[in-house]
Amino acid sequence: MHKKTEQYDLVIIGGGLAGFCAAIAAARLGRKTCIVQNRPVFGGNSSSEIRVTPHGACAFHAYARETGIISELLIEERAQNHEAIFENGWTNSVWDMTLYNMAQSTKNLTIHVNTDVYDVIMKDKRHIKAVTARQLNAEKELTIEASIFIDASGDGIVANIAGCEYRLGSEGKDEFNEPHAPEVASKDVMGSSIHFKTKDVGRPTAFKAPDWAMKYDDASFFYKQGRLPKEERGGYWWIEIGIPYDTISDNEEIRHELTRHALGVWDWMKNKDPKMKELSKNYALDWIGQVPGKRESRRIMGQYLMTEHDPQNCTVFEDEIAFGGWFIDLHTPGGLLAQNSEPASNENYSTFSEYAIKSYAGPYGIPLRSLISKDVDNLMMAGRNISVTHAALGTVRVMNTTALLGQAAGTAAAIALQKNVAVSDAPKLLIKTIQQQLLRDGCFFPNYKNVDEKDLALGATLAASSEALLYGAGPESKGAHEGLHIWRDQPQYLQEKLENRRGQLIAIGSSNIEKIEVFLVNTSEAEQRVACQIRLADHIWDYRACELPTLAEGELIVPPGGNWVAWEVNLKDAPVGRYIRFDLLPNPKVEWKNAGRIESGQMAMYQISPTKMRRFGNGQTLSFKIHPAQPCYGPQNVISGVTRPHQFTNLWKSDPNLPLTQWLQLSWPKAQLIKEVELTFPGHLLREYHAYDPFYRDPQCPKDYSIQGYFDGAWNTIFEVKENYHRHRKHHLEKPISTNQIRICVHSTNGDPSAQIFEVRCY
Template identity: 40%
Template sequence: MKTQFKIEEQKHKADLCIIGGGLSGTIAALTAARKGAKVVLIQDRPVLGGNCSSEIRMWVRGAKGKYDRETGVLAEFEEEHIYRNPTLAPTLWDSVLFGKVKAEKNITLLLNCSCMEAEATDTRITAIRAWQLTTYTRHTVEASYFADCSGDGILAFLTPAKARHGREDKAETGETIAKERSDACTMGMSLLVQARETDAPVPFTPPEWAYVYETDADFAVLPGADVKYSTFRDHKIGTSGCNLWWIELGGDRDSLHDAEEMRDELLKIAFGIWDHIKNRGDHGFANWELEWVGFLPGKRESTRFEGAHMLTQQEIEAGGCFADVIAYGGWPMDDHNPKGFYANTATDTPSILHPAPSPYGIPYGVLYSKNIENLFFAGRNISATHAAMSSTRVMGTCSLLGQALGNAAAICVREGILPRDVATSFIDELQQAQLDDGIFLPGVPRRIPALTKKAKTNLTAEQAALLFNGIERPRSDEEQNMLVLPMGAKVEFTLERPEEIQALRLLFDRDYSRQSITPNRKMQIFTQKLNVGRDFVPAKVPATLVKAFRVWLDGRLFYETDNNYYSLIKLPIHTAARTATVEFLETWGAEDVHLFACDIR
């Protein structure tokens, strides 16, 4: 029998310690680890993904442009998700992220683990301490670099890192959509529900503590509002319907310290709204069943760090033409009312959409601290004004920022330099790393490897100019930037003499129209489901992706697959050869092969 008890202690040493396992933190960890950095990833929830995890179920959203969809590791996640989970079960999405992280030998993953303390001077963090609830273990992590991807900015509370909370005034920022006076208000947090259409009526009895909304006027028709404002309280759920995002509170309170109280209030509202949809008025949802209610609200805004650069409304509206561009946005400046559900007049609406160009560039300077020399951050807590972060906060954009953080940290680890040194000496390398990882950067083409330019190909001059132009996605319906080849075609590289070929890089068409993936309008933006009607159609691997291909070196078969479902392929070769040939055998349905990149290095 055990009669003596003690708290376990574990110590870790890493190159990079990342706090927060949402999309930005998870992608940062994978990116840095794949480039050789030893990473500890600390996540205070049992699953990865943050707001898009099965615990919250907010849809991933990003740039609005038809051809501006976010790629990189986020695309890798989605492609795995579609292949493994065509019915889009939320918990299987969790497993995709978990599996990717656990497969990476350079990552130590600590789930259910909360950062509690930090050791820091005025200019540098040396260690953090975290508590893992499930194992009653204290973890101490010493690292050369730290990254706060927590969303709430925990290291702003535990270190001297400069940060801010609330809305700036016009006098400080010069922003036209800023407030006349600064305040401590933020955007609120939303609590989602998930329902499913069945083939028979399903009764619903609300808990006695739920609020009662007898008519739409109790929450949907804003007094004195134009008709257009009532759409902000749309409750026509369905496969491509509203996700009830407007069940939102907390922006006029403290989005951190009042979070538990706000959760309780949101639950009363959420059950009351579902009771209204089911039982009060003819909404046509008799056959719908409430399958899931979130108990963890998804936050939009809390603490923001101050970095080397602070992104503003004016810079977004001007297109973000930065020399150190490392990511892009394209969601409107979607400024949610701090009052959330209780905003109730025509001039006090739940959200105001201020236009933003798509895409606009985001600079590297928003990702590292102005006063803590080894601190990165990515996600909704980057260095941006309240107005600017109302656009950058969406998860597609945060994913690109996380990948930039991971690539920058890997450079720092390799060179033994500080984040600010990347800005002065390695920004070109960082941009090319982003591009090589399949991410688009406005105004920055990918450099074609020297070995590819050195080799002769079997392509015509026109084909080669298209394939090697460094722009690896369509930019308009007319400017597709892809080489279209017949099935069975080959791309051949011939060198004057055998040389070491390190890798082959391929980029296939992931169907930017999304038409071959799903007919469901909402899921064409990103393949996640929430409310599901009987019209739901399982997702399919994009028809335009190449499914089967072979690689030959000097006439000998080096690699083949008949079940590829990824758009970006980086195939290690590490073999000396004079010729390299890629043969494209089959797609997932398209008649032709669509190539954005095919090169050797």
Template identity: 40%
Template sequence: MVVGKLILEKHKADFCVIGGGTAGICAAISAARNGVKVILIHDRPVLGGNASSEMRMHISGADVHNKIKNMRETGLIEEMRLENLRRNPNKNFSIFDTILYEKVKFEKNILLFLNTSCLSAKTKGSKILKVTGWQLTTQKYIEVTAKIFCDCSGDGILAPLSGAKYRVGREAKKEFNESLAPDRANPYTMGMTCLFSAENTGKPVKFEPPKWANVYKSCEDLPYGRSGHEWIKMGYWWIEMGGKKDTISDTEEIRDELLKTVYGIWDHIKNHCEDRKKAVNWDLNWVQFLPAKRESRRYIGAHVLSQNDIAAEGRFDDIVAYGGWPMDDHNSGGIGKREYVKTATIFHKTPIPYGIPFGMLYSKNIKNLMFAGRDASATHMAFSSTRVMGTGGIMGEAAGVAASIAVKKKVSPAQVKEKYIKELQQSLINEDCYIPWLTQEYSGIMNGAQLTSSSGDASVLIDGVNRPVNEISHRLDLKNNGWVKCRLKKSCYVKELTLIFDSMMEKNLQMSRHQKDDQLAKLPVKLVKAFIVKADGKTIFTSDDNYQRYVKIGVGKKIRTIEVKLTGTWGSKKTGIYALWVK
């Protein structure tokens, strides 16, 4: 179809995801792998959002940079992190872009539109019928009709386009009885940030700032004083502005001010700082031009997560994910002098973990609208914890699986909660998504199965918990060439085998240029690299280059026994396995 002299392309899908950050990627892939047709629309040339090469932020989550052991997110987030560790040991963000692109582009059932901004939505009653985007590179309009839509755009673009209820800013203390909220509601948000990257060239490098850059002659002109910019490789989170402006409509203006600040800070480091001798050989090699946003619109869902929900550990009947990052409430005023340091951000402790309910992932008034990530349904205080990308990713995975159930059952997201919440929870656990206080349930051909191993009690592999919890490992530890055998009650058709290996949850696993002492720089040494699978004594699968924790292997025939022999790791003489089951 031609609109004027421009082309309008029309597409249909079961599930349309707007926004390709971590939440949107996980929503799209999880729905697609569960058999529904997905279209993912993303307004940038690369996927990843704040984690992409355009912004280069590490994916933080409930483990709080591994301060809390065994709390990092599994499922798709773990899959992407391990893939990146395997293929991108030098932590090049463009390679990470490529890995995310491959995950989406070559996933069966996903049609990807990059460089496409959502412009409009057509609704009927309380449902969205279709959305239209503009693809900058092809100068085409892209129209998508779908059964369910999921807004993972961060800015909640479908809210004003569809009439979905949303809010911006901080709620008053009395509205949700939140002790940390202000006495009066206000429209202020957290600001946005531009980072930089620098490298040691091994020889002196001069820096002449742009004439329009800000000037910071004293360390006391900057947050945290002299200690706040000792590490000069990759910029600072406190280069933050815009919280008292509109973080959507004022973005261009805020970006201009952030660039003045970034260049001014580098000028300070090179030319004015008391420690400038340390930076003599350092040179800028990248400056972020697209600000990384923290907060804008938040949808109002069936449930609005609050500070008190988090304090009570979030033990919801419809729990589908978890958080653990502290309530990290940045001051809306943004960057300021050292006397401002006490309020640049305030960390309020949270229980670790706390539960995230399905009710905060779908709209209160638009029946077929879901969301995940920083635009999910939460008060400002709760959002200050849930906003991090690791948490957003597992929200997205939950939303994608829920959408697949809704499509197959021909129901709304609200009806998934009412009728199929246990199915959703068990589907997520089966896909290696951890849900606190719930255990995996085994049925069908696993009933009466006997598990044995070369050492230890193999029954731990079907105890329903696939990570260490409360000092209990829930893991079978084996030496190289150890084995595990599953004998079914009787011979029956087995579609596939699932294994969950030890990827060393106690370690820090991030895509970050900030290398910490406990951060994995190569694949976990205990992770199984090589293994052999036999069915009724015959080899059906071998691997000598595994680098994933969660592994599915097709079987496709009638068998009685299945045996897995672990023949090699990525460096350790010992390894571990959390789960083995067939279906």
């Protein structure tokens, strides 16, 4: 066995999305970084070996998609991949290569794949000196030394060997009084899954299961216990096994059992299920996973233990470094061996059930302290092994969220090393620097924004060639949405009938609202009345049903048939730079029609309980018109410090009726020395990754643009970009320029008639 010792600033153990984003973040900030992955490809559960598709907050909240490094990866994969997303099981090696390409293209990063960490060398009880690892296929043993270690292994391998306290299983109700906690604590954890994929071969094909495969004969096991085989191509998360197996020590046994069950499920669909055997008659088994995708094992105790109350109550943390928004998704222990599947699935994803109401969460912040070991001073965690309870893990465990945790951990470690501060002290001493760096690198926080003193744009005066106004949209309106779909497996509510309170958020740029119109269909033969309200929302994810301040109330008279119905509200003191929510109260004889296009930043919601609302559909806009049209897309929005719709649109949008080129201009009273211009464009925020077509390039994103500076008495092009499809771009000048005016000129987009920008930064 060849032995070698290596030294780095930072070592990350685990190459899933959390560990991968940690490594990229630290290396980009100039730290000598090493990532150690025990399999041949990066991506963890999302890789082509396991094929779980990355999920996150945008499954439940419009404009809540995760940004930063994970966004770069997902945008690039969709732009390059020919394969359509249907759910788990579809992933091909284009995703693996997207990750590998980024790793290979990143300076300061050393890659060790097919490398297993098996021991830890301690300097003392609170300090790790090195980890030891083996590359069996190269007969090599590595001793890898570093100043800081990040355990992103999922199972908390390094933390466990280093003697860190961890939790395993579910806390009891008496410990934290969490809504989802069982009465009695247990060692039960969520199970592991493998997936299979099938292929349409164009003609009937047979399948004969091996004798050792599981035999399924009871339709109620699938159709009455929450395991619907509704996709003939495969991809079932519910092929899952946990207890009585140990998800760590019994991993290989679980793999063999899952293989038996996966083949048995396909045998049921192909040969026995009256519905699925017809749908799958031309399908053949194309791929079956042989690496279990693990949901839960050790959770390493950190400086702060997140409980379910934090995501449920959207706790504001001073050391917020990421956000989440998946629901409290706790799978039934045992999976296929249990009586029923995961509760939401067993209820057919009803959004009105008691379980669904208490499980809807976020978007919420996550603190840095939950990523720092309380027992070892130079150890951090990233991924599903961070410091959370079992119930809180139900929401933070999804991969897009863990990717944000990884980027935060890598960034915090890099800054701690740069500042010569122990990472254990980073939440107290470095948090503002860490937050501002993460924001600059494309991330988003629900409770913090860009206040970077070095960002010259924050002191600029803004102007633009034109500005879009918000008029609203009707059922007949057309938008630039090509390639954007709805993930069909996602819990959603698209019922237009007013069976419950419905609310349309509208961004207000003028204090005067004369009239609001909505397109309603009265399905009865008699005139109907619908109560209406205008309420003030704190932000687009303000789901309070009736606690929002009421600005106006009225009643709409709706004649039979479909009509635009107007409310002469004459509100003279509307809140400028905020969202109002225009609510219609229930009347099941009336339908509020969806708009035919999505108006930027104008989302809707519906009531699911006496106190709580929920996103309507997948970010659709309901039909409305507002008079006068609202100036809510002005150029000043690009220095709001926020790079998505939140408390306001935060978007400059040019007049769609004017041809491109359109420009945005920043001016200063005195000349500035500018070396970097950083831009954030719209796109890839509204819906889950699953909603996007192969080769997708977001229509709202500028395609061809240039950056100009005014010097030597003329406008000079300093950057020119063609064929862009990424939302976050950084441009570095070899030599700084001295100018008091900068313009960003959008010459074409990927389909939308308007030029659009969320943020401009200058350094």
